[in-house]
Amino acid sequence: MEKVVEAEGSDEGKFEETGLETSNFVLSSPKNVTDPVVYKLVRVDGNGRLVPATDDELMEVEGLLENEKRETHIVADTGQALGCISNEVSPSGMPQLESSEGLSQSENTEVDTEKLSAYLEETVPSGAKSSSDDHVTQSGRVGECLKPLDGPLEGGSSTSTGCISSKPDFSKLKGEICLDNLSIKELHEVFKATFGRDTTVKDKLWLKRRIAMGLTNSCDVSATTFVIKDNKLVKKDNEDGFNNVNLGAGKEHLAVAVEYNEDLLNNLSSQIDEHQTTSEVRLGNNVVENNFASEDLAADQRAAKRVRKPTKRYIEELSEAESKEYSGRSIASTKSIGFRPLSSKAHARPARNVSLKGRTVITRLDSLGGFGIQVPYVYRIRRSRPRKNVTALLIINSEILELNITCELNVLLLLALTRLLLEGCSLHALKFHPSGMGMTATFIKKGFDVHGSQMDNGSMNKVLEAKSTPEQAPEQFVAESKKEMTPTDMGQNMGLKYVDPSGDTSDDNVVTVPTAKGGIRRKHHRAWTLSEVMKLVEGVSKYGAGRWSEIKRLAFASYSYRTSVDLKDKWRNLLKASFAQTPTDKGANSRKHPSMPIPASILLRVRELAEMQAQASLPNLSTGKLSACGGGSVNETRPGYL
DNA sequence: ATTAGGG
DNA sequence: CCCTAAT
Numbered sequence: 177m178e179k180v181v182e183a184e185g186s187d188e189g190k191f192e193e194t195g196l197e198t199s200n201f202v203l204s205s206p207k208n209v210t211d212p213v214v215y216k217l218v219r220v221d222g223n224g225r226l227v228p229a230t231d232d233e234l235m236e237v238e239g240l241l242e243n244e245k246r247e248t249h250i251v252a253d254t255g256q257a258l259g260c261i262s263n264e265v266s267p268s269g270m271p272q273l274e275s276s277e278g279l280s281q282s283e284n285t286e287v288d289t290e291k292l293s294a295y296l297e298e299t300v301p302s303g304a305k306s307s308s309d310d311h312v313t314q315s316g317r318v319g320e321c322l323k324p325l326d327g328p329l330e331g332g333s334s335t336s337t338g339c340i341s342s343k344p345d346f347s348k349l350k351g352e353i354c355l356d357n358l359s360i361k362e363l364h365e366v367f368k369a370t371f372g373r374d375t376t377v378k379d380k381l382w383l384k385r386r387i388a389m390g391l392t393n394s395c396d397v398s399a400t401t402f403v404i405k406d407n408k409l410v411k412k413d414n415e416d417g418f419n420n421v422n423l424g425a426g427k428e429h430l431a432v433a434v435e436y437n438e439d440l441l442n443n444l445s446s447q448i449d450e451h452q453t454t455s456e457v458r459l460g461n462n463v464v465e466n467n468f469a470s471e472d473l474a475a476d477q478r479a480a481k482r483v484r485k486p487t488k489r490y491i492e493e494l495s496e497a498e499s500k501e502y503s504g505r506s507i508a509s510t511k512s513i514g515f516r517p518l519s520s521k522a523h524a525r526p527a528r529n530v531s532l533k534g535r536t537v538i539t540r541l542d543s544l545g546g547f548g549i550q551v552p553y554v555y556r557i558r559r560s561r562p563r564k565n566v567t568a569l570l571i572i573n574s575e576i577l578e579l580n581i582t583c584e585l586n587v588l589l590l591l592a593l594t595r596l597l598l599e600g601c602s603l604h605a606l607k608f609h610p611s612g613m614g615m616t617a618t619f620i621k622k623g624f625d626v627h628g629s630q631m632d633n634g635s636m637n638k639v640l641e642a643k644s645t646p647e648q649a650p651e652q653f654v655a656e657s658k659k660e661m662t663p664t665d666m667g668q669n670m671g672l673k674y675v676d677p678s679g680d681t682s683d684d685n686v687v688t689v690p691t692a693k694g695g696i697r698r699k700h701h702r703a704w705t706l707s708e709v710m711k712l713v714e715g716v717s718k719y720g721a722g723r724w725s726e727i728k729r730l731a732f733a734s735y736s737y738r739t740s741v742d743l744k745d746k747w748r749n750l751l752k753a754s755f756a757q758t759p760t761d762k763g764a765n766s767r768k769h770p771s772m773p774i775p776a777s778i779l780l781r782v783r784e785l786a787e788m789q790a791q792a793s794l795p796n797l798s799t800g801k802l803s804a805c806g807g808g809s810v811n812e813t814r815p816g817y818l
Numbered sequence: 819a820t821t822a823g824g825g
Numbered sequence: 826c827c828c829t830a831a832t
Contacts, residue, residue, distance in 0.1 A: 689827095699826060725820060740820070745826070748823085 355384040363387065702737060704746055709774065711735075712743055713750070713781050721747055721789045751786050754779040 358366065363383040367375050370390040377383060687699045704712075715727035724740035724747075732738050738746075753774060 697827075701826070722821075741822095742826080744821070744823095 355387060700737075706775070706778075708732075708735060708738065709746070709750065709778060712746055713778060713785065715743070716747060716789070717781075717785050721785070747782075750774070750779070750782045754782040754786070 355363065355366070360378055360380055360383070363380060364375060366387050367373075367383055370387050375383070375386075377386075687701065689697060689699050711731050712727070715731035719726045719730065724744045727743055728738065728740040732743065
C-alpha cells in the first residue's frame, strides 16, 4: 500500500476507485469536469421502493455485473461514511447498517483504492479557498450533525493511512509554504489544514498540486515547484501563476441536482411532493467537508462563483421558467424531500436563492441526517410529451458536473444512490472502464435492504452505470443555438450536448434534428427491447389494439418512458413487419441490416392478433372466431390491413 | 385526454 | 419518433 499514485497518468485507463478516506461519496467524473455524465439504467418501482430495474434493464445490468467480476478495475468503498449515518438512522426505524463490512472488504486492491481516490480528488478541482477560518467555524457545525458518529468515524477510517492528526494544523498554512521540502507526512498535514480532511494519497506530486490548487484557488497548478505565498503560487518560471481555469471555488460536498418527473415523484412519493420538480440535493460529506453543506448563505454565495456551465437544458429550463410565470405552487412544497425514514433531523429551511451563473435558482435547503440538501424549486415546462430526459447537476466538491440524466429511471438511480448514502448504506463497488468514446462507470450496491423499501427479488444488486465522455471528439457534441441564448451561454454550453457516438445500444439517445423552420427538436430514441415488444403484444392480445392507454397502464406500468403513442407506433411497425415478409416463412426474419431481429414467433403472433382484431372489429362475418381471444394457432395468412 | 395517421 | 388532426 505504499504505492505511489501518479495522479496525472494517462487518462482513460487510469480510473480507479477508492474508499474515500472521509467516507465521502463521490461520483467521479472523467478528468474533465466538463464532461457530461450520463447515468444509465435504473429502475424504481412504485411506492418509492428502489427496485433494480425492469426486466430489460436488469438484463442489461447483468452483463455489467459479470464484467465486474472479471475486471479488476475498481471498487469503491464508502464503508465508513455509513457508519455515521446509520447511527442516526437506525433509531428512526431505518435498516441497520450491516453494509459497511462486506463492502470495504471487497477485494479491491488497496492500491486501486488509493489511485482512485487520487484520481477522484484530482478530478475535482478544488478551487476552494479554504481559509483556516472556514474550518474553524465549520468544525462546529460538523459537530452538530455528526455528533453521534464522531468517534467511530475518526477512528473508523483506518483505511486512510494518510490520516495523521485529527486536527488540522493551520499554522502550516501560514506564511510562505514550500511544499517541495515537505515530507509526505507533512504534506498530509498541510493537506488537512488546507482541506480539512485527510487524504490517503501518498503521491507527493499529487499532494503538492492538490494543496497548491487549494491554496491558490486555482486549478492550474502546473508548476513543478510549489512555493505558495499569499495564496498565490510562486512558480519558478513565474509567469503569472494565474491563467487558471477557475472552475469554481467552494467544494467538498457532493450535490446532486435532479429534475424529477412524474414517475419519479410517484415512486418517491412522500419524498417530494410536487411533480416536475427539480431539485438540487447537496450531500455534504459527513466529515469535515460537511462544512459547506450545512453552510447557509455563505455557501450559496460561493455557489455563485463556483458554478459553471449550466447545462443547455438547464438553461432552457431557467429561461423558460423566467419568462413563463413560474407557478409558485411548486414552491409551496415545504415538505422535506425526505427519504422519510430519516428521523426528525430533517427539517426544511426557508427558501433562498442561489444564483448560478447569473441565473437565480430558487431553492430550499433541507437537512437530512446531517446532510444539507438544496432543493431547487422547479418549474413545469414540458411541451409535448412528458419529460423523459432530465438533466441534473452533480456537484462534487465544488464542481458542478452537468449530468444528462436520461430518463427518470436514471434519475431514480441517482436518487437511489443519494438515498443509499443518506441511509448509511455503502457503495459496494464503483468501477470505471473505458468504453467506446468515453468511460463507463458501474456502481454496484449490494444488499440494499431498507425498511420500507426492499428490493423485490430479495437482495438484488443495484447497479448503476454512469457514462461519461471525454472531451475529445467534438463532433460528438452538438451545440445547439437557441434563440434566447446569450453568446455567453452559447459558449458555455458548447459541448455539453452529448450525442451517443457508438449509437450505443440501449442507451438513451437525444439527437437534435434540425427542423424546417430553423428550429430544432430533440428526438429520443430508445430501442425497443424484446421483452417490451412481447409485453406489447401481450397487451394487445389482452386489451385489443387501439386501447393503447389501457395497455400502457396495465402492461407497461413499469416502462414509464413508453407512452401510449409509442405503443401504438410500435404496434403499427410490428404489423408492418409481420406482414411484410412472411410469405416465405423462412422462419428467420430476413432482417436487412442491424435492426432488431424480431423473432419470427412474435411476428407471427402479431399477425394473428392483427387478424383477430380485424375480424373482431368487423362484425360483418358472423363466422365464429370473433370472440376467440385465446388466439393460439390461427395460421391463415390473410393479408389483413391495418 | 386519447387515437389514428402522416411525416 | 414527433406532430397534428380528429374524437
